[in-house]
Amino acid sequence: MVNPKIGILLGAVGVLVVLLPIVALFLTGGYNSPIQQFYDRPLAPGLPAGLILTLAGAAITAVGLVLFVRGMRTLSPYSSPLGPPRISRRSEKSPEEQEEIEREISSFLDDNRPTMEIRTMSPRPRQQSVGQQAVVAKSKTTEPKLIVVTRGVDMVCKSCGAVNPIGSKICSACSAELFKPDPKATVCPVCGAPLDESYKIGENIVCRLCFSELKYVETG
Known part of the structure; x- marks a missing residue:
């Protein structure tokens, strides 16, 4: 298991290596200082010392970041100094208490149950058929x-x-x-x-x- 602290340390070292030329130039007084001449001296064909140090610092920072991420992924959720979180459990109730609670719930539901009003519809009066209706003969004048x-x-x-x-x-x-x-x-x-x-x-x-x-x- 990788410790994330190692990744943090390597990242800090890489950032320090990258920022070291800038800090040195600021403290020694310009581009004509011996430190500037050292950084401008080529250590490899076409690569001055300052560029090599900057690339090295960036690589160290990248390695530190990778180690930090891997360490955080493998870290146990209970690795906190406070220890694992405490899970509070509900106290179990006795059967008598359970029956009392159920009795109170049923009485509450009975008291607040909506009353249904049943309306009886009176039957409609039947209409007389044509044969049952009285036929009124109209006399034509x-x-x-x-x-x-x-x-x-x-x-x-x-x-x-x-x-x-x-x-x-x-x-x-x-x-x-x-x-x-x-x-x-x-x-x-x-x-x-x-x-x-x-x-x-x-x-x-x-x-x-x-x-x-x-x-x-x-x-x-």
């Missing part, structure tokens, strides 16, 4: 119909007595109006003039303009 008994052939002007054909509205002789429409009066089915139902011959109503005889008959 029959209106009498005005029919033509004798049809007139001419319309006589009341002003001048001239004869005009059926359907005329203005006298061809004196240009007088043959009749005035009356929306409230019954109309003669022959000439269209309003009827005077009091003007009769027997039971038949006579039109005063075309002299057609009319009468009412019941329609069933």
